Amino acid sequence: KQEVTQIPAALSVPEGENLVLNCSFTDSAIYNLQWFRQDPGKGLTSLLLIQSSQREQTSGRLNASLDKSSGRSTLYIAASQPGDSATYLCAVREFTGTASKLTFGTGTRLQVTL
Amino acid sequence: GAVVSQHPSRVICKSGTSVKIECRSLDFQATTMFWYRQFPKQSLMLMATSNEGSKATYEQGVEKDKFLINHASLTLSTLTVTSAHPEDSSFYICSAPLILAGAPRIEETQYFGPGTRLLVL
Numbered sequence: 001k002q003e004v005t006q007i008p009a010a011l012s013v014p015e016g017e018n019l020v021l022n023c024s025f026t027d028s029a030i031y032n033l034q035w036f037r038q039d040p041g042k043g044l045t046s047l048l049l050i051q052s053s054q055r056e057q058t059s060g061r062l063n064a065s066l067d068k069s070s071g072r073s074t075l076y077i078a079a080s081q082p083g084d085s086a087t088y089l090c091a092v093r094e095f096t097g098t099a100s101k102l103t104f105g106t107g108t109r110l111q112v113t114l
Numbered sequence: 115g116a117v118v119s120q121h122p123s124r125v126i127c128k129s130g131t132s133v134k135i136e137c138r139s140l141d142f143q144a145t146t147m148f149w150y151r152q153f154p155k156q157s158l159m160l161m162a163t164s165n166e167g168s169k170a171t172y173e174q175g176v177e178k179d180k181f182l183i184n185h186a187s188l189t190l191s192t193l194t195v196t197s198a199h200p201e202d203s204s205f206y207i208c209s210a211p212l213i214l215a216g217a218p219r220i221e222e223t224q225y226f227g228p229g230t231r232l233l234v235l
Contacts, residue, residue, distance in 0.1 A: 041229075042229065101160065
């Protein structure tokens with residue numbers, strides 16, 4: 001059974017700092033990995049999607065890397081802003097027979113202070 | 115971009131009643147939709163996969179008779195929590211995959227609804 005873990009569980013940084021969020025998964029036979037942002041009481045917003053054959057993806061101040069063989073992904077946020085405060089979730093997609101399944105990590109709650 | 119809606123966004127009900135939650139893909143069709151449950155400060159847990167034209171697939175530990183899923187069309191899936199109890203209070207989120215077929219690969223991106231907060235008194 002796939003297990004996805006995120007470290008740290010919570011993080012507080014001052015505005016302007018660069019930071020790294022970590023995600024690890026136990027079964028490397030994944031199709032892709034996706035990073036999401038969730039604001040309190042809200043749904044999910046997709047940030048970056050990395051296919052299993054890719055090593056990284058970038059969008060603005062965000063950069064996500066994937067090391068499939070070691071079961072790890074990182075989300076790098078440059079020059080953090082208070083508006084980045086949210087919970088960040090990583091999720092891996094696997095195919096089981098003809099169906100695909102998304103397994104979520106435990107999340108990292110980020111607070112960026114002024 | 116693709117949009118998935120949920121209705122209602124919030125519902126409060128008495129113990130023993132049934133609650134129906136709708137999930138719609140607004141500008142694309144989805145033969146499959148997913149239902150998740152999220153307890154406070156916890157991650158999303160997949161409850162079931164809704165399949166258009168066939169029975170839903172439930173994850174281990176999820177009671178299919180309690181959480182009824184109907185994938186009525188290519189843009190609508192409903193989750194009915196039957197005889198709801200306080201322990202069913204949670205945040206329910208659905209998602210639908212948008213599949214783009216093209217070279218060099220088929221890409222599938224999940225789009226999530228805004229969630230439905232259920233409180234059972």
